[in-house]
Amino acid sequence: MKEFDPGEAAASIISVTDKVRPIAIGMPVTSVHFLGDQAAFVGAEESVAMVNGQGEISRVSVHGGGILCAASDGSRIVMGGDDGKLVALDAKGEVTLISTDAKRRWIDNVALHPDGAVAWSVGKTAFVRSGKAEEKSFEVPSTVGGLAFAPKGLRLAVAHYNGVTLWFPNMVATAEVLEWAGSHLGVVFSPDNKFLVTAMHEPALHGWRLADNRHMRMTGYPGRVRSMSWSVGGKGLATSGADAVIMWPFASKDGPMGKEPAMLAPLQARVSTVACHPKQDVLAAGYSDGTILMVRLHDGAEILVRKNGSEPVSALAWNAKGTLLAFAAEDGDAGLLAL
Amino acid sequence: MPDLTSQKIPVTVLTGYLGAGKTTLLNRILSENHGKKYAVIVNEFGEIGIDNDLIIGADEEVFEMNNGCVCCTVRGDLVRILDGLMRRKGKFDAIIVETTGLADPAPVAQTFFVDEDVQKNARLDAVVTVADAKWLSDRLKDAPEAKNQIAFADVIVLNKTDLVSRPELAEVEARIRAINPYAKLHRTERCQVALADVLERGAFDLDRILEIEPEFLEAGDGHDHHDHDHRHGHDHHHDHGHSHDNHGTGGLKHYHDEDMQSLSLRTDKPLDPTKFMPWLQNLVASEGQKILRSKGILAFSDDDDRYVFQGVHMMLEGDHQRAWKDGEARESRLVFIGRELPEQTIREGFESCITT
Numbered sequence: 108m109k110e111f112d113p114g115e116a117a118a119s120i121i122s123v124t125d126k127v128r129p130i131a132i133g134m135p136v137t138s139v140h141f142l143g144d145q146a147a148f149v150g151a152e153e154s155v156a157m158v159n160g161q162g163e164i165s166r167v168s169v170h171g172g173g174i175l176c177a178a179s180d181g182s183r184i185v186m187g188g189d190d191g192k193l194v195a196l197d198a199k200g201e202v203t204l205i206s207t208d209a210k211r212r213w214i215d216n217v218a219l220h221p222d223g224a225v226a227w228s229v230g231k232t233a234f235v236r237s238g239k240a241e242e243k244s245f246e247v248p249s250t251v252g253g254l255a256f257a258p259k260g261l262r263l264a265v266a267h268y269n270g271v272t273l274w275f276p277n278m279v280a281t282a283e284v285l286e287w288a289g290s291h292l293g294v295v296f297s298p299d300n301k302f303l304v305t306a307m308h309e310p311a312l313h314g315w316r317l318a319d320n321r322h323m324r325m326t327g328y329p330g331r332v333r334s335m336s337w338s339v340g341g342k343g344l345a346t347s348g349a350d351a352v353i354m355w356p357f358a359s360k361d362g363p364m365g366k367e368p369a370m371l372a373p374l375q376a377r378v379s380t381v382a383c384h385p386k387q388d389v390l391a392a393g394y395s396d397g398t399i400l401m402v403r404l405h406d407g408a409e410i411l412v413r414k415n416g417s418e419p420v421s422a423l424a425w426n427a428k429g430t431l432l433a434f435a436a437e438d439g440d441a442g443l444l445a446l
Numbered sequence: 447m448p449d450l451t452s453q454k455i456p457v458t459v460l461t462g463y464l465g466a467g468k469t470t471l472l473n474r475i476l477s478e479n480h481g482k483k484y485a486v487i488v489n490e491f492g493e494i495g496i497d498n499d500l501i502i503g504a505d506e507e508v509f510e511m512n513n514g515c516v517c518c519t520v521r522g523d524l525v526r527i528l529d530g531l532m533r534r535k536g537k538f539d540a541i542i543v544e545t546t547g548l549a550d551p552a553p554v555a556q557t558f559f560v561d562e563d564v565q566k567n568a569r570l571d572a573v574v575t576v577a578d579a580k581w582l583s584d585r586l587k588d589a590p591e592a593k594n595q596i597a598f599a600d601v602i603v604l605n606k607t608d609l610v611s612r613p614e615l616a617e618v619e620a621r622i623r624a625i626n627p628y629a630k631l632h633r634t635e636r637c638q639v640a641l642a643d644v645l646e647r648g649a650f651d652l653d654r655i656l657e658i659e660p661e662f663l664e665a666g667d668g669h670d671h672h673d674h675d676h677r678h679g680h681d682h683h684h685d686h687g688h689s690h691d692n693h694g695t696g697g698l699k700h701y702h703d704e705d706m707q708s709l710s711l712r713t714d715k716p717l718d719p720t721k722f723m724p725w726l727q728n729l730v731a732s733e734g735q736k737i738l739r740s741k742g743i744l745a746f747s748d749d750d751d752r753y754v755f756q757g758v759h760m761m762l763e764g765d766h767q768r769a770w771k772d773g774e775a776r777e778s779r780l781v782f783i784g785r786e787l788p789e790q791t792i793r794e795g796f797e798s799c800i801t802t
Contacts, residue, residue: 189533309511
């Protein structure tokens, strides 16, 4: 796989900053998810701030400490905490306890399956509870770094040190291990189920083509990749970690093998968060200096959503229809943009 | 410029061989009324008898970095735990990482050198090693881990001194000093050490690398020098030549450890930075597995600023510190602590960097 070169800064651009409804969340925010047309801002600890279309905020207490992970399927957000609890929050603001670790160990990772199954991890153990409410667990050789459900079937990717284990919770067959030296943290399947990509502890991605387990090394980042988002139809994978959005091409059967990534919206700041639009070839990117840009994928045209000069952008999300963009910086300074 | 260092959470690494008294010290830190709240990362849940929701169990997972350097290891679990703890920033003042009795402190320290996210939020404060006055001498003979922990330490709490005689205490101190003459050493019973002597030390703070003199040359550090026998020169354990700088021991009986030593270098002539920097980088690249810790204060030719550096194995960090003061001797001093250090090669290499 090729490396990319860091790019130059962008010129002045169109702004929609005056159309943004500013929201003061009043606590550090780590992620945002839409439950219907409500934006739910997940705090670093204890609570979620739910914001409706009028900008009204209601706080919901979900954990008795730090909120370590969160995943959403659009109808609920499932969160794991350092209180050893796994909880779900729905659009009505109701909180359901899914599981409690008997030893009060941290719930480090969580993933949701479209059919309602939920996966989480505690140390080296991954758990799955499918829709029928049966719980299964699987132990990997080292602490779980990330979890992802495959888009088809009940198959869970468990990222860990030196590789990823693909586990079928409902099958007796032994789990498949995809090996690659190093510590694997985030993990995602491509929407067409053909590729698996991990974000490593080193500033690099690693990928496998699942048909033949061919390796894809995606390197050149100055910083660790903490945010990944598939563009509409899974044609590309947008990533943070560089001074531009790095977009790896996945439209062909070879994925990014032998190809260069696109570099979009370069600034003099590190991209901290990316979120691709669910319907159109557009993405939103948040930067370490607080800037947020919307970027058209085919020509890189940019629109300014938020000016720089604040804490890094820590949360970005589109609603399912793609008509609303929610964002927040690390300090809880947030906003909603209706398109 | 705001002082960014002070906003980072200080992290103390608490190490020591099995049974030395780490848990006793931890319990003291957590129970004493000091008005500070500590997050503690431990190996064994339940050993600490204090209820604190900021006690986190760790798995001590040592990961190799993918950079072709075999001694470049980090604590993967620590990266994850520190990231999680930062969600609760403001709820604690400092972090203590307890290692297992058999652990090498290097991966913990190196985590703070290589991980960008860890560096952003936290800073390594010091490596504190608790040692058992009664058994350390034996462990130094049969347990390489114990030797590593002494060599790596910024602070040594020599515990259980009430269980040994004065000559035995002198003996174990001399053995510690043979390995690491630079650490602050505190003699204790039941780990009764002032917490200010083990916490907030700033041992990895480049701005505080002020003195790198051997500790036992300093006066007024609480040592009772009258306790020591003056048996220098006729000790049957001491079967090596007196070629090391650190043998100016002022009365302590001293040993030469078979495989772990410190090496100090100094010159009052300016160093040539175009020669010194490549030399130092090459040295740690080729001998980094042997070099556990390194530190230096440097006077470069045509440079009015002091340059300071420190390193752990192959990882180095350095910066200009401040201008040399009027009347201050512009002397360069370096210290290496390590295993089977190639002394002659290091000395000759260093000499070649001195301007003529």
